[in-house]
Amino acid sequence: MPRLMLQHVTAAVRLSRAGELRTWGAAAARAQLPNRRQSHTSSQSHAHSPKWRPVSVLDEWVAKEARPISLRQLMVFGRSLTESRLISSANYVRTELPTRIAHRIRDMQKLPYVVVTNKHFNEVYDLYYTAFDTFRKVREVKTLEDNDRLCATIRTMLNAHLTVIPKLAMGILECNGLKDAAELDKFMNTILRSRISRRVIAEQHLALTETFHAPWFSPGAKLSETDFIGEVFLKCVAKDVVSHCGDAVLSIARHAYGPDIPLPEIKIDGHLEANFPYILSHLEYIIGELLRNSVQAVVEKHQKSKNKPPKPPPIEVTICESNQHVIIRISDQGGGIPRESMPYLWSFSKGPASKEILANLEQVPKMAATMQELQIDNDDSNNKNNKPTKKMEPPHSHHLHQKYGHQSAQSISQERQQEKEQDDRAKYSSLASLSSRPPNLRLGMGLPLSRVYAEYWAGTLALHSLEGYGVDAFLQISKLGNKNEQLTTRATMDAV
Amino acid sequence: MSSTVRLIRFPTALRAIAGPYSARRASSTLQNPKKDASVAHHHRSQTHHHHVSYSETDDAVPQLASQPIHRLSLADLVKHGRPPLSAEALLSSARFTLSLLPIRLAHRIQALRNLPYIVVSNPNIRRIYNNYQHSLSTLLPWQGRTISNLEDEIRFTEVLAELVQTHTDTIPILAKGFLECRKYISPAEVTRFLDQHLRARIGTRLVAEQHIALHYSSSPHFDPSSSPTPCPENPGYIGVIDTALRPASTIDSCGSFVADICELNYGVRPEWIINGNPDTTFAFVPMHLEYIITELLKNAFRATVENGMNKSPVEITIAPEPPSSISTPVTLSPPSISLGAFNRDHIQPLDDNAPGVTIRIRDRGGGISADVLPHIWSYSFTTFSENDDDNPPGAWSDDALSVISAASSGGSSIAGLGYGLPLSRAYAEYFGGGIAVQSLHGWGTDVYLRLKGVGRIE
Numbered sequence: 001m002p003r004l005m006l007q008h009v010t011a012a013v014r015l016s017r018a019g020e021l022r023t024w025g026a027a028a029a030r031a032q033l034p035n036r037r038q039s040h041t042s043s044q045s046h047a048h049s050p051k052w053r054p055v056s057v058l059d060e061w062v063a064k065e066a067r068p069i070s071l072r073q074l075m076v077f078g079r080s081l082t083e084s085r086l087i088s089s090a091n092y093v094r095t096e097l098p099t100r101i102a103h104r105i106r107d108m109q110k111l112p113y114v115v116v117t118n119k120h121f122n123e124v125y126d127l128y129y130t131a132f133d134t135f136r137k138v139r140e141v142k143t144l145e146d147n148d149r150l151c152a153t154i155r156t157m158l159n160a161h162l163t164v165i166p167k168l169a170m171g172i173l174e175c176n177g178l179k180d181a182a183e184l185d186k187f188m189n190t191i192l193r194s195r196i197s198r199r200v201i202a203e204q205h206l207a208l209t210e211t212f213h214a215p216w217f218s219p220g221a222k223l224s225e226t227d228f229i230g231e232v233f234l235k236c237v238a239k240d241v242v243s244h245c246g247d248a249v250l251s252i253a254r255h256a257y258g259p260d261i262p263l264p265e266i267k268i269d270g271h272l273e274a275n276f277p278y279i280l281s282h283l284e285y286i287i288g289e290l291l292r293n294s295v296q297a298v299v300e301k302h303q304k305s306k307n308k309p310p311k312p313p314p315i316e317v318t319i320c321e322s323n324q325h326v327i328i329r330i331s332d333q334g335g336g337i338p339r340e341s342m343p344y345l346w347s348f349s350k351g352p353a354s355k356e357i358l359a360n361l362e363q364v365p366k367m368a369a370t371m372q373e374l375q376i377d378n379d380d381s382n383n384k385n386n387k388p389t390k391k392m393e394p395p396h397s398h399h400l401h402q403k404y405g406h407q408s409a410q411s412i413s414q415e416r417q418q419e420k421e422q423d424d425r426a427k428y429s430s431l432a433s434l435s436s437r438p439p440n441l442r443l444g445m446g447l448p449l450s451r452v453y454a455e456y457w458a459g460t461l462a463l464h465s466l467e468g469y470g471v472d473a474f475l476q477i478s479k480l481g482n483k484n485e486q487l488t489t490r491a492t493m494d495a496v
Numbered sequence: 497m498s499s500t501v502r503l504i505r506f507p508t509a510l511r512a513i514a515g516p517y518s519a520r521r522a523s524s525t526l527q528n529p530k531k532d533a534s535v536a537h538h539h540r541s542q543t544h545h546h547h548v549s550y551s552e553t554d555d556a557v558p559q560l561a562s563q564p565i566h567r568l569s570l571a572d573l574v575k576h577g578r579p580p581l582s583a584e585a586l587l588s589s590a591r592f593t594l595s596l597l598p599i600r601l602a603h604r605i606q607a608l609r610n611l612p613y614i615v616v617s618n619p620n621i622r623r624i625y626n627n628y629q630h631s632l633s634t635l636l637p638w639q640g641r642t643i644s645n646l647e648d649e650i651r652f653t654e655v656l657a658e659l660v661q662t663h664t665d666t667i668p669i670l671a672k673g674f675l676e677c678r679k680y681i682s683p684a685e686v687t688r689f690l691d692q693h694l695r696a697r698i699g700t701r702l703v704a705e706q707h708i709a710l711h712y713s714s715s716p717h718f719d720p721s722s723s724p725t726p727c728p729e730n731p732g733y734i735g736v737i738d739t740a741l742r743p744a745s746t747i748d749s750c751g752s753f754v755a756d757i758c759e760l761n762y763g764v765r766p767e768w769i770i771n772g773n774p775d776t777t778f779a780f781v782p783m784h785l786e787y788i789i790t791e792l793l794k795n796a797f798r799a800t801v802e803n804g805m806n807k808s809p810v811e812i813t814i815a816p817e818p819p820s821s822i823s824t825p826v827t828l829s830p831p832s833i834s835l836g837a838f839n840r841d842h843i844q845p846l847d848d849n850a851p852g853v854t855i856r857i858r859d860r861g862g863g864i865s866a867d868v869l870p871h872i873w874s875y876s877f878t879t880f881s882e883n884d885d886d887n888p889p890g891a892w893s894d895d896a897l898s899v900i901s902a903a904s905s906g907g908s909s910i911a912g913l914g915y916g917l918p919l920s921r922a923y924a925e926y927f928g929g930g931i932a933v934q935s936l937h938g939w940g941t942d943v944y945l946r947l948k949g950v951g952r953i954e
Contacts, residue, residue, distance in 0.1 A: 270939060320936035324866060327936050336815065336854075464932055464944045466854040469772050469815030472942060474934050 053129065061102035061136065067092070069201065083144065086212050090141035090150055093205045097154075097198055098135040101128055104194050107187065114178050120171035124164055131157050144212075151209050154202045164195065169445045170361045172348040181349035185448070188348045192452045200279070236283055237275045238319045238326055238477075239268055245287040246317075253295050264298045264332075265314040266291065274321035276479045282453045283477075286461065289446035290330050290473045291315070297334025297471065325459075326477045333470040337463075345463065346451060350444045357444040450475075556636055557609075560602030568596075568699045570779065570927050570949075573706045574734045579713035583646060586714040590643045590652050593707040597659075598639060600700045601632040607692060614680045620673030624666055631659045646716050653711045656704040666697060667915065671875070683874065690875055694922050702736065702781065702926075709735035738782045743789075743814055743855055744774035746782065750789040758797050766797040767809040776816040778853050778949035784923045785947070788931075791916040792857050792943055799861020799941065808860040815854045852929060852948040863937035872933060873918050 069092070105128050108116055115121055134153060141147050168191065172184050211217055246266035253263055294315045302312035313333040320327045337345065344351045447463070454461040458478040465471050566572075576589040608616060608625045615621055634655050643649055670693070674686050712719050713735070732740040751768050759765040796810045864872065921931045928948040935941050 270936075318936065318939065320863070320939035322863075322866070322937040325937070327939075329934075329936060329942075336817075339817070462934065464856075464934060464942070466772070466813060466815035466856055466944070467817040469813060469854070472856075472934070472944075474936075 057136070058102055058105060058132070061099055061132070062106045064095075064099045064102075066100050066103065067096060069096075081208060081212055081217075083212070086144075086147060086208055087141055089205050089208055090147045093154070093201055094135065094138050094141055094150060096201060098132050100194055100198050101132045101135070104128060104191055105132060107190060111187065112179055115171075115175050115184075118171050118174055120167040120174065124167050124171065127161055127164060131161065147209060151206055154206060158199065158202060161195075165192070165445075165449070166361055166443075168192075169348060169443065170358060173350060173354045173358045173361070173444075176349055176351075176354050181347055184349060185347050188448070189452055192449065193456055196282075196453065196456050234278065234280045235275055236278045236280055237273075238321075238328060239272045239274070241280070241283055242266075242268055242287055242291075242317050242319070242328065245284055245291055246315075249288060249291040249295050252292075253299065257299060261299060261303065262311050264295060264302075264312045266295075266317060267314045268317045268319065270317075270319035270329075271321040271326075272319060274319050274326045276326055276477060278457065278477065282457070286450040286453055286475055287328070287330075289450050290475065293446065294330055294332035294334055294471065294473075298332050299334075301333070301335040324479055326479065328475045328477070330473045330475075331470065332472075336467040336469055336471055337465040339467060342465070344444075346448050348445055348448050353444065357442060360443055556598070556632065556639075557602045557605050560599050560632075561606040563599045563602075565600055565603055565696075566596055568703065568926075570737065573702070573737055574739075574779075576710060578734055579710065580718055581710055581714035583714070583716050586710060586716065587643055587646075587649055589707050589710050590649045593656070593703050594635070594638055594643060594652065596703050597656075597700065598632060598635045600696060600703070601628055601635065604628050604693065604696055604700075605632060607689065611689065612681060615673075615677045618673045618677050620669045620676065624670055624673070627662050627666070631662055634658065649711070650717075653708055656708055660701060660704050660708070663697070663701070667694070667919075671915065674875075687874055691918070691922070694919060695926065698784075698922060698926050706735040706737075709733075736781055736783065737779055739779040740777040741780045741782055741785065742775070742777045743785065743853060744770050744776070746785050746789055747793075747812055747814075747855075750786055751793055754790060754793045754797050758801055762801045764801055764806050766800045766806055768793075768812055769809045770812045770814060772813040772815050772856075774814055776814050776853055778816065778947070780927075780947055780949060784926070788920040788923050788945060789855075791920045792931075792945065794916065796857050796859040796861060796941070796943070800859050801861075803860065803862040805860040805862075805940075811856075811858040813856040813858070815856070817852055817854065852946060855945040855947070857943045857945070858940065860940040863939055863941050864933070864935035865937050869935055873921065875915055875918055 105125070108121070108125050108128070111121075116125060134157065138150055138153065139146070141150055168188060172188060175184065243266070246268075250263050250266065257263070298312045298315060302308055316331045318329040318331070320329070341353070344353065350357050447461070451461045454475060454477075460474075460476045462474045462476075463471060464474075572592070576585045576592070581589065605625070605628045608621070608628065611621070616625055638652060638655070641648075643652055670690070674681070674690070678686070711717050712722055713733075732738055747768070747770060755765045755767075793810070800806065800808065800810060917931070917933070924931045924945055924947060929946045931946075932944040933941065934944070
């Protein structure tokens, strides 16, 4: 198992053959063109009449329970991989995905008519229904060729569903007042958790298939326990993730604010060796969102202050490791959170700020596919430096292998072959793209979404605001996979 | 451990809250202070031995307890104006106080009556129950009367002073009682009762103390030396409220006090630094802040010392909230040179959205472990195991903190797991603030104390 491959989930930017930074988004951008046009022409949603579909098929699938898979099972699958295990994994995915999607479709069907006919919700509903219809028709996987076809379908679906999160977020905002905000948040939490679980299952299977087909792989061979954590889970060194995300966020901020605005230093102290298995893209998304919030707050407060010191106060990140947890504390002096915003902090509904956030989200359907190419219009009032916008390139991504220590002996030789695949895989992660938008583009869902991700993996995310001074964010991560009892928790969560 | 028990056994802060009167009443200008005190004492020792006779309070309680408790705000306490109060303003304050207290006491009596019989039969719990019955009986004669002259007001203030005095030791007595009864009542029930009771007690005492303080700072009874609070000498005070309280000063004085104790017990003196906006002032009740800060610093200092991190000062950040765009400053007439010249008795109600202060106390004391964390807000004895039976938590004394804090010294990673944190939180929450604790186990603890002010008083 080349460890390099493990990062395919997250890497938004890959080193190309020529060794230059290349964005993966160009192809996807073209693919998304119709979507873009649509979002330009109709920014206001119109009620969409639901398409008639027979109910009975869905009923059958809703009657099935989701079959949770534990983290341990995920790992065991990969530890000693054979053709029959791969086929059995394929059939699990084949039946599990439509079951889980069916439950979510039923959830949506129970929402008020006025909500589901909202343009954005309706688009999500259609996406889900199409996915459901596609997967439920896949015949039993018996051969490796069957499996390849299934994998192709999964890839298409993963790609098509990249726009789900922004669409849902816009739907929630536009449905402001149509249904109780707490109820909508509950719905959002369920649908997002379910989405995580489906993507983990799907990506895990894709990764298993890739491993199986890799030239170095011999079926049934045990993979080294020390190196191996899982296809989806990577050994994350907290300090490296923070410093990588910090670099990326600062670079985006540098680009957005221009060269003359001093940016805060991001200091890291505490238990710098702390590491744990985690889905890197989830961790990077959460840390990226928190750091973005901090950098933006610190820079803007510093700009507004009268007798400003030459440099804004640093953002202090403290990593603390104990037996069961790793806690990452991010302390900034960006002025804290205004009282008025507090009630909406963890909600997908945004109260009075809905309008502004909706306008920002209008840019996101493009971003979801091609974040690195997001063009900020020059006349955009948010854009303080009226300079032609270049491509947004998260810096140092080409250092990813070294930084995360994913370089292995085989990886050098396999790197090129796998590049294309990995480019494909990178597209599946809309998270990386969400966190690399310019810092002043507020979407209002960074915190609630981060919390969904943190809690999905038995962690917590808490925020303490010292209004007028700054914010402390605490991300607590459970060391998954180290303790058996946590696998049960995981299994329960996975059942959504 | 004995040293740590001693460390957390310093009663001063609590005394400051619980019984400022005992020390000062001797010089009271009230007509018969000595008699009051002896009456109160007599009554208490008597009720301790005899089953209290059912009295007129029994009929009054259900009816009073059926009335809702007025939610007290800081605005209520300053609405009679800035001292020195005119006679009319003072009478208005007395009437307001009278309108609140019987209902509040009746609610407490009702709650005590709803405890299991075997619990209220405990001598300690019954002593508290009798105290409440007695206090209500002293207020009942005032029901239906309007306090309309200064003589009435003096007598009423005497009743208040006795009430404050009677209930000074409520907390340690209740703690002892519930500890003795813990086989017969679940920790959850005790916690629920105490949470409610201690919060209610804060308000009741505050209402009474406020009027007493206003009494001494009113034009008719102006007597700085008799007052339990520095209100008359200090124009910043309205009764027990300091309208220009500087948290940094409170932190420094409480800090050096706690550091003294640390030095005595551990031979080291933890350091602290104050950053953010140390010059912030806001309107708050100083004795409440002193209690909270002392408790929090005790925890932080002890953890720092025991974790061997003396070289890392405890960092205290003071963050005043910026004035909200929607809130308007509260206007109070300035003290007039000609006494009693308050133009209006009732000022505009204060803005409940008024900006407050957030204080963060950050230590490197190693944090709180995951198994202790869920219990930090419970009253220590509720989490005792049966094994602790042979080992009663320290000697019982009248000093609340020793009772309470000793109970928590059994190897937990922070001190004062007794009443310290839950009671501090009760004080902070009383006016809409709060306390949050964030532990980084293996590193340190951040405590966030948010206090809501009454806004600017001009």
